[in-house]
Amino acid sequence: MVDGAVGTGAAAAGGEPESSDSLRTFGAVVQALREHAGLSREEFGDLVGLSKHTVASIEQGRRMPDPSFGERAEGVLGNTGALMKAERHLARQPGLAAWFRQWARLETSAITLCSYECRMIPGLLQTKAYVQALAADQLPPLDDSQIEERWAARAERQQLLRERPNTAFSFILEEHLFLRRTGGVEVTRELIDHVLEITKLRNVEIQIMPLVQESHAGLQGPMRLLETPDNKWFAYCEGQESGQLVSDRKLVSVLQSRYARMRSQALPPKDSVSLLQRMRGDL
Structure with missing residues (x-):
């Protein structure tokens, strides 16, 4: 991880905050893979170290997953690589700098x-x-x-x-x-x-x-x-x-x-x- 300013000035502000479409899309993929694996939110949460409420928030696109979520979830959902690749393109919801x-x-x-x-x-x-x-x-x-x-x-x-x-x-x-x-x-x-x-x-x-x-x-x-x-x-x-x-x-x-x-x-x-x-x- 690089130390230093994550962003400064107008470029950091980025004008309008980024869209949450990527969060919703990522969440939908997580949900589809979880259901395909036959796991409930609670069962999946137990396997990746999250509460069922946090799993729901991620699947509904309301919460940014933690940095290691994709890696943990891949091991539970078949190691397709889809989550790890999609996770790189996540953008935080509007309202945060x-x-x-x-x-x-x-x-x-x-x-x-x-x-x-x-x-x-x-x-x-x-x-x-x-x-x-x-x-x-x-x-x-x-x-x-x-x-x-x-x-x-x-x-x-x-x-x-x-x-x-x-x-x-x-x-x-x-x-x-x-x-x-x-x-x-x-x-x-x-x-x-x-x-x-x-x-x-x-x-x-x-x-x-x-x-x-x-x-x-x-x-x-x-x-x-x-x-x-x-x-x-x-x-x-x-x-x-x-x-x-x-x-x-x-x-x-x-x-x-x-x-x-x-x-x-x-x-x-x-x-x-x-x-x-x-x-x-x-x-």
Whole structure:
């Protein structure tokens, strides 16, 4: 895998997001081969390490398969080679930036996901009203259909939090992300309520980095880290109209160390919940 920017500038944005026709076509091929093999979705899922719900999402073209899905599925469905060849032409559904799609694909099978954000609430925690508020400041402006596509893509990604109860999610969020009141008071109230609800999930840990913090290991900017089922780690760093997928082990190790330090510097989960509740009460 190549380290560096997955895409930058106008070429990365690619104009309109890619069509999801390839996902639907790939899903239809998976379904046809599975049925030809006489397997139910649950039986097939057990053989390739996925839930029957995830299998359904792939077959219906609603989810990008993880990077090793084609290889695993080939072994179960006859080793025709069709899936491996078709998988190369998959394009993510509308609503996700071109440079983010590779990371989003890795997310679907990760066993650990860590996010530090200092600019905006991460997509996995956003509400529809918050997405609309962010879109209102987008330049060049977006039309209603593009905004709806963005929300639909985020809503689908958010299913990971509940569909993957054995995946450990960690979020470190700057306090000022809530104090900014993006979209206004009502949008912020709903956002805090939503984040508080997410903190109740056993597989999710949310920590707030205090507004006043003399020592901070994340001053270089936001980062995301994930661990794959075969215990490989990747990182992702995003800037304006660009993203960088990092696979170099030494660099990933540096980012892991910074994230670990931030976890010790941020408020513990219980104190973070208390702070969110106080900020909610002040609105």
